[in-house]
Amino acid sequence: MKKITLFWFRRDLRTDDNTALFYALQQETAVLPLFIFDRNILDILEDRTDARVHFIHQKITELKAFFEQKGSSMLIKYGIPEEVYKDLMNEFDIQAVYTNRDYEPYAKTRDGQIEAMLKAKNIPLLSFKDQVIFEPGEILNGSGEFYKVFTPFSKNWLEKFKQTKTQPLSEPNWKNLANTHSLPDITLKEMGFEPSSIEIPSSIADQDIIRHYDETRNFPAQKGTTRLGIHLRFGTISVRKLALIASRLNDTYLNELIWREFYMMILAYNPQVVNKAFKPAYDQIPWRNNEQEFKAWCEGKTGYPIVDAGMRELNATGYMHNRVRMIVASFLTKHLLIDWRWGEAYFAKKLLDFELASNNGGWQWAAGTGTDAQPYFRVFNPDSQTEKFDKDLRYIKKWIPELGTNSYPKPIVDHKFARTRAIDTYKKALEQ
Known part of the structure; x- marks a missing residue:
C-alpha cells in the first residue's frame, strides 16, 4: 500500500494561506487532499437546489483541477465521515491526517470520533487554527x-x-503533493442535488x-x-x-x-445555546407561535414594507442586508411573539452565509435572550427604521413593486399594540 498523508478540507476551501495544508506539505510523506460531502449534513437539507451545496461542489471541482495541474489530484467522497475513513484506512497506508479546526458542536463530535478511529491505528490527527x-x-x-x-x-x-x-503564510511546497492520476469526480446529481440559479457574490474584498x-x-x-x-x-x-x-x-x-x-x-x-436561551430565564417566555403569522413573515406579506422587503430579498437571493436582518428578527420575536428558534431555523435554510454561531447569536440578540442582548423592552419600530435607513423607499420598492396598491396586505398587527403586548409578556415571564 502507498504511504500518504491526508489533508482533509472542510471549511477552508482554498489553497492560499491554508494553515493545515501548508504544514502538511512541509513534512516528508506525499500529501493527498481529501473532501467528504458529509451525508450527516446533506441528508437533512430539504431544498435539493440548495445554492450552498452547488457552491461547495463548484469550489471542490476548482480545487481538484488546481491539484491536477500540479501533477496530483483530490479524493472526493460522499458518505458518513467515519465510514469513509474506514475505507480509506484499508485503501492507503495513512501516515497522518492534517486538518483545520472547526468549533461547532457537530464538527467537534465528528472530529473526536475520527481521531479515536485513527488513534486506534496509530495514525495522528493533526489539527490547526485557520478559520x-x-x-x-x-x-x-x-x-x-x-x-x-x-x-x-x-x-x-x-x-x-x-x-x-x-x-498570512508563504507559498506551500507543492512538490510534496502525492503524484497520482486523476481521481473520480462526484456529481451533484449523484448526491440527489440540482444546480442552483442563485448568484454567489465575488470573493474579492x-x-x-x-x-x-x-x-x-x-x-x-x-x-x-x-x-x-x-x-x-x-x-x-x-x-x-x-x-x-x-x-x-x-x-x-x-x-x-x-x-x-x-x-x-x-x-x-455554551453548546446548549443551539436550542436554549443563553439566559435561562428567557426560556420561560410563552411564545404565541401563530403558524399563519409565521407563514406571512416567511413570505414577506406582513404589511410592514421594510420587513417584507427583507424577507423577499432573502427568499430570492439567499442574502439579506444586516440592518434589515435585525429589523425582521425583532419583528418576528417581539411584534408576533414567535419563538426565535423558528426564525433562526428559517434563516439557516435560506442564508448563503449561514453560520451557526453568528446566526444563533444574532437571533438571540434580537429576541433579548442572548449575551449582549438588546433589553427586552427595546422593540424596533419598522416605520422609524425605514425613515432612518430607507427614507426614499429605494430598497423597499425594489422588492415590493405592489406597494401602495390594494394587492399589498394591511399590517398583520398594530405596532403600538404589539410593542405593549411584547413588553408585558416578557416582563411577566421574567418575574416568575
Whole structure:
C-alpha cells in the first residue's frame, strides 16, 4: 500500500494561506487532499437546489483541477465521515491526517470520533487554527473565563491582534503533493442535488466598500457591504488577509470580524445555546407561535414594507442586508411573539452565509435572550427604521413593486399594540 498523508478540507476551501495544508506539505510523506460531502449534513437539507451545496461542489471541482495541474489530484467522497475513513484506512497506508479546526458542536463530535478511529491505528490527527484569528480559549478575562459581554472581549481581541502581528503564510511546497492520476469526480446529481440559479457574490474584498463601511453599512439600498459572508463561512478567503485589510482601512469592519469570533467563542463554551436561551430565564417566555403569522413573515406579506422587503430579498437571493436582518428578527420575536428558534431555523435554510454561531447569536440578540442582548423592552419600530435607513423607499420598492396598491396586505398587527403586548409578556415571564 502507498504511504500518504491526508489533508482533509472542510471549511477552508482554498489553497492560499491554508494553515493545515501548508504544514502538511512541509513534512516528508506525499500529501493527498481529501473532501467528504458529509451525508450527516446533506441528508437533512430539504431544498435539493440548495445554492450552498452547488457552491461547495463548484469550489471542490476548482480545487481538484488546481491539484491536477500540479501533477496530483483530490479524493472526493460522499458518505458518513467515519465510514469513509474506514475505507480509506484499508485503501492507503495513512501516515497522518492534517486538518483545520472547526468549533461547532457537530464538527467537534465528528472530529473526536475520527481521531479515536485513527488513534486506534496509530495514525495522528493533526489539527490547526485557520478559520479565526483567535480561537475559543485564546481570549479570556482576568479570571481565565470566557467573556459574556462583547465590548471587553473586543478590547482584549484588538490588543492581542496588535501584539501578535498576524501575517498570512508563504507559498506551500507543492512538490510534496502525492503524484497520482486523476481521481473520480462526484456529481451533484449523484448526491440527489440540482444546480442552483442563485448568484454567489465575488470573493474579492472590495477595499473601497471596506474603507467607507462605517458610513454605508446601514443603508440597504446602497452597495455598502462586502457580501463576503459565504466566503468566510466556507473558507474560500483567508480571514487573516481580510482582517489585515480591515485593520488598515476601517475599524467598524474589523469589529464585525470580532463579533464573528465572539459568537464562535460563545457557542464553543455554551453548546446548549443551539436550542436554549443563553439566559435561562428567557426560556420561560410563552411564545404565541401563530403558524399563519409565521407563514406571512416567511413570505414577506406582513404589511410592514421594510420587513417584507427583507424577507423577499432573502427568499430570492439567499442574502439579506444586516440592518434589515435585525429589523425582521425583532419583528418576528417581539411584534408576533414567535419563538426565535423558528426564525433562526428559517434563516439557516435560506442564508448563503449561514453560520451557526453568528446566526444563533444574532437571533438571540434580537429576541433579548442572548449575551449582549438588546433589553427586552427595546422593540424596533419598522416605520422609524425605514425613515432612518430607507427614507426614499429605494430598497423597499425594489422588492415590493405592489406597494401602495390594494394587492399589498394591511399590517398583520398594530405596532403600538404589539410593542405593549411584547413588553408585558416578557416582563411577566421574567418575574416568575
